[in-house]
Amino acid sequence: MSSASLSPLHLAVALDGTGWHPASWREPVARPRELFTARYWADQVTEAERGLLDLVTFEDGLGLQSSHFLDPDDRTDQVRGRLDAVLTASRVAPLTRHIGLVPTAVTTHTEPFHLSKAIATLDYVSTGRAGVRVQITGRQSDAAHFGRRTIPPIDDLRGPVVADLFDEAADHVEVVRRLWDSWEDDAEIRDAATGRFIDRDKLHYIDFEGRHFSVKGPSITPRPPQGQPLVAALAHDTVPYRLVARAADLGFVTPHDTGQARAIVAEIRAEQDAVGRTAEPLHIFGDLVVFLDEDPAEAAARRERLDALAGEEFTSDARIFTGTPAQLADLLQEFQEAGLTGFRLRPAVAGHDLPAITRGLVPELQRRDAFRRAYEADTLRGLLGLTRPANRYAAA
Amino acid sequence: MSKPLKQIHLAAHFPGVNNTTVWSDPRAGSHIEFSSFAHFARTAERAKFDFLFLAEGLRLREQGGKIYDLDVVGRPDTFTVLAALAAVTEHLGLTGTINSTFNEPYEVARQFASLDHLSGGRSAWNVVTSWDAFTGENFRRGGFLPQEERYSRAKEFLATANELFDSWQGDEILADQATGTFLRDAKAGAFVHEGRHFDIHGRFNVPRSPQGRPVIFQAGDSDEGREFAASAADAIFSRYAGLDDGRAFYTDVKSRLARYGRRPDQLLILPAASFVLGDTDAEAEEIARDVRRQQVSGATAIKHLEFVWNRDLSGYDPEGPLPDIDPDPGEHHIARGRAQVRMYRDPIATAREWRERAAANNWSIRDLVIETGNRQNFVGSAETVARTINDYVQADASDGFILVPHLTPGGLDTFADQVVPLLQEQGVFRTEYEGTTLRDHLGLAHPDDIRHERAAS
Numbered sequence: 048m049s050s051a052s053l054s055p056l057h058l059a060v061a062l063d064g065t066g067w068h069p070a071s072w073r074e075p076v077a078r079p080r081e082l083f084t085a086r087y088w089a090d091q092v093t094e095a096e097r098g099l100l101d102l103v104t105f106e107d108g109l110g111l112q113s114s115h116f117l118d119p120d121d122r123t124d125q126v127r128g129r130l131d132a133v134l135t136a137s138r139v140a141p142l143t144r145h146i147g148l149v150p151t152a153v154t155t156h157t158e159p160f161h162l163s164k165a166i167a168t169l170d171y172v173s174t175g176r177a178g179v180r181v182q183i184t185g186r187q188s189d190a191a192h193f194g195r196r197t198i199p200p201i202d203d204l205r206g207p208v209v210a211d212l213f214d215e216a217a218d219h220v221e222v223v224r225r226l227w228d229s230w231e232d233d234a235e236i237r238d239a240a241t242g243r244f245i246d247r248d249k250l251h252y253i254d255f256e257g258r259h260f261s262v263k264g265p266s267i268t269p270r271p272p273q274g275q276p277l278v279a280a281l282a283h284d285t286v287p288y289r290l291v292a293r294a295a296d297l298g299f300v301t302p303h304d305t306g307q308a309r310a311i312v313a314e315i316r317a318e319q320d321a322v323g324r325t326a327e328p329l330h331i332f333g334d335l336v337v338f339l340d341e342d343p344a345e346a347a348a349r350r351e352r353l354d355a356l357a358g359e360e361f362t363s364d365a366r367i368f369t370g371t372p373a374q375l376a377d378l379l380q381e382f383q384e385a386g387l388t389g390f391r392l393r394p395a396v397a398g399h400d401l402p403a404i405t406r407g408l409v410p411e412l413q414r415r416d417a418f419r420r421a422y423e424a425d426t427l428r429g430l431l432g433l434t435r436p437a438n439r440y441a442a443a
Numbered sequence: 444m445s446k447p448l449k450q451i452h453l454a455a456h457f458p459g460v461n462n463t464t465v466w467s468d469p470r471a472g473s474h475i476e477f478s479s480f481a482h483f484a485r486t487a488e489r490a491k492f493d494f495l496f497l498a499e500g501l502r503l504r505e506q507g508g509k510i511y512d513l514d515v516v517g518r519p520d521t522f523t524v525l526a527a528l529a530a531v532t533e534h535l536g537l538t539g540t541i542n543s544t545f546n547e548p549y550e551v552a553r554q555f556a557s558l559d560h561l562s563g564g565r566s567a568w569n570v571v572t573s574w575d576a577f578t579g580e581n582f583r584r585g586g587f588l589p590q591e592e593r594y595s596r597a598k599e600f601l602a603t604a605n606e607l608f609d610s611w612q613g614d615e616i617l618a619d620q621a622t623g624t625f626l627r628d629a630k631a632g633a634f635v636h637e638g639r640h641f642d643i644h645g646r647f648n649v650p651r652s653p654q655g656r657p658v659i660f661q662a663g664d665s666d667e668g669r670e671f672a673a674s675a676a677d678a679i680f681s682r683y684a685g686l687d688d689g690r691a692f693y694t695d696v697k698s699r700l701a702r703y704g705r706r707p708d709q710l711l712i713l714p715a716a717s718f719v720l721g722d723t724d725a726e727a728e729e730i731a732r733d734v735r736r737q738q739v740s741g742a743t744a745i746k747h748l749e750f751v752w753n754r755d756l757s758g759y760d761p762e763g764p765l766p767d768i769d770p771d772p773g774e775h776h777i778a779r780g781r782a783q784v785r786m787y788r789d790p791i792a793t794a795r796e797w798r799e800r801a802a803a804n805n806w807s808i809r810d811l812v813i814e815t816g817n818r819q820n821f822v823g824s825a826e827t828v829a830r831t832i833n834d835y836v837q838a839d840a841s842d843g844f845i846l847v848p849h850l851t852p853g854g855l856d857t858f859a860d861q862v863v864p865l866l867q868e869q870g871v872f873r874t875e876y877e878g879t880t881l882r883d884h885l886g887l888a889h890p891d892d893i894r895h896e897r898a899a900s
Binding site: 070072075077079085109111121125126127129130131139140141142157167168169189191192193195235241242245247250260263265269 | 466467475476477481500501502503509510512513514515516517518519520522523524526527529530531545546547549550553554556557558560561562563580581582583585616618620623624625626627628629630631632641642643644645646648649650652740741742743
């Protein structure tokens with residue numbers, strides 16, 4: 048296999064509670080009582096940084112977790128409750144130095160003005176390591192938490208209701224990005240001679256007018272260190288692929304085999320061409336849930352044990368991998384040849400599979416010259432090989 | 444026998460967007476880099492202060508249709524910077540101003556509950572209101588709220604947030620790994636609120652935080668604002684830092700508490716106050732005069748006069764006499780996004796009074812603005828400032844002060860090094876934190892204990 052000819056791959060870890068298996072909290076390593084403490088999250092992120100990973104994502108939502116896609120449940124046997132992801136990411140930022148921090152934010156009921164300054168501030172407190180993973184919610188129960196609008200019942204995920212929520216998300220991202228650019232980098236002049244702190248000609252109204260909202264600008268927060276923090280989105284179908292291609296720097300996708308991976312990458316790349324973003328780098332990471340052990344039988348046994356505790360077989364939108372770090376490295380390199388630029392691994396049990404990634408998979412990939420041996424950049428964009436974008440409002 | 448000495452509460456306000464900050468001073472650092480906030484917070488914690496305070500603004504100020512460019516502009520998001528500060532401090536309370544008009548209760552409640560968890564019980568919320576369409580242009584809602592409804596919405600906003608905080612009792616998370624029961628209660632976090640401004644229901648998704656609820660601050664000064672504070676706040680952020688106006692405000696607000704079944708010690712009065720220190724009182728006075736000149740340049744003086752005149756005064760000489768024309772009495776159109784505009788309720792009378800004072804004292808426009816806008820409350824040697832602060836607190840002009848230095852981020856350093864030890868020697872300020880939460884520092888009971896106390900009485 049021709050791994051030497053491929054670029055080094057990128058690795059992310061998706062943090063969510065005690066892990067992605069619904070019974071993960073019952074493992075002895077799980078620390079479920081500490082889920083609402085800063086120390087728990089600091090430990091997860093510093094472990095990921097120890098493994099030189101590019102970034103971590105933090106899951107979030109505007110309602111309680113549920114085993115149903117669109118409706119709440121009243122279950123008491125799984126982890127329920129979570130802290131605001133942007134605040135959690137910010138809380139761990141001063142404790143880390145290199146790893147990218149990408150909280151999830153819901154675009155459906157929130158204000159782009161608030162989100163823009165929150166992520167810009169995360170970029171300041173992390174000195175250039177911020178991103179945001181945008182997400183929609185079609186849950187009527189989430190809408191009832193805000194009381195500003197109702198979401199029509201969704202009986203078809205490819206129907207107009209979902210498409211409309213993604214259109215709104217695209218507008219949301221557009222506003223957030225314009226606000227990041229609403230201050231030019233050198234707007235602060237501190238000119239004692241004229242008494243001016245800023246050059247107001249370098250601040251810009253964004254004057255966004257859309258179907259769902261309008262926003263005037265400029266931001267109250269100056270342009271963040273990366274200029275444009277990273278925008279990411281998880282996508283499973285054509286409409287969200289379009290959002291990734293048009294608005295994101297990084298898409299998370301869920302192919303189950305290399306054929307699907309090739310098809311998804313082709314669809315996103317074609318859409319990228321269609322909107323004239325061909326030249327702009329856009330990362331496409333494959334999502335995988337992982338059960339990792341040195342002995343493949345052990346990993347399989349662990350999965351079976353957790354399924355038994357949960358009372359049902361674990362399923363996921365992403366492919367579920369069970370095996371050794373070397374087997375996973377083989378699979379990642381195979382997927383990489385299908386056009387993926389990196390992977391977001393979802394540890395089945397955070398306390399077990401995250402250290403298995405950082406201490407098992409990462410050294411294995413390094414042996415193959417497929418992963419970095421030291422952090423080579425100070426910013427998240429730098430780690431991903433993305434340049435600092437020019438400001439759209441600055442005079443050329 | 445004299446009454447026991449009151450313990451002083453001290454807090455620090457990171458200088459925000461106004462002309463307090465002397466940005467032209469060579470010692471002035473960044474007002475936006477996190478290292479500035481971290482330095483400021485660490486100094487406040489080294490001095491054993493109760494909390495750090497952040498103000499907020501949701502639209503850049505404008506004057507004459509242009510973005511205001513003479514003061515510090517630009518600030519971070521309140522929640523995000525407070526969460527990061529929780530990582531570089533252990534005890535310091537983290538107080539943020541969050542607007543109740545351009546936010547929704549579910550989101551704000553989960554942000555404050557999250558901050559309280561992530562800081563181990565150190566969060567506080569300064570509830571402010573606005574109504575103007577100018578700020579609203581940055582939000583989905585636009586400028587939808589009639590001015591007279593802003594407190595109605597604020598009150599219901601806070602009440603709704605409290606219902607969300609209280610939707611978890613605190614004992615729901617069992618996390619029993621042996622039996623597989625994570626939640627003790629299948630309906631944890633359930634809430635229903637039906638009201639004039641909010642009609643929401645569902646499940647709150649952040650479990651009860653260490654303080655139960657964040658500490659609540661209120662900053663409005665109108666009769667309605669004072670009543671709102673007396674009914675629902677733990678502390679009030681006032682602008683009366685003088686001895687006489689402080690005592691009048693203190694007496695008024697504390698007297699309002701009884702009608703809500705609250706004791707005077709359940710609402711702290713904390714005015715914002717600036718200070719200037721010198722080796723001697725005379726040296727401090729000299730430094731203070733210099734700081735005032737730096738805070739009010741000629742251009743700044745003209746802009747401040749425009750708040751009252753509501754006219755373009757750019758043709759006037761700041762070192763010359765006041766305009767002899769009267770203010771434009773119509774709706775304010777010159778300065779937008781400025782709180783000061785609302786302080787002058789009768790511009791014609793204010794202008795007349797200012798002209799008379801300027802003529803009597805032979806003041807230029809700039810002199811007048813420096814004199815009338817002087818916010819330097821404590822000027823002197825460390826001994827003088829410590830003695831004055833203590834005298835004011837013991838005389839019930841306040842329960843302490845929220846200090847606003849004129850330099851970012853090092854403006855608190857000399858206060859921490861020189862004044863705080865003197866207050867500690869007098870036995871009126873802590874030498875170590877006794878508790879871990881902001882409620883502990885402020886001497887406020889946990890909301891669950893208040894509930895039990897009420898139930899028992």
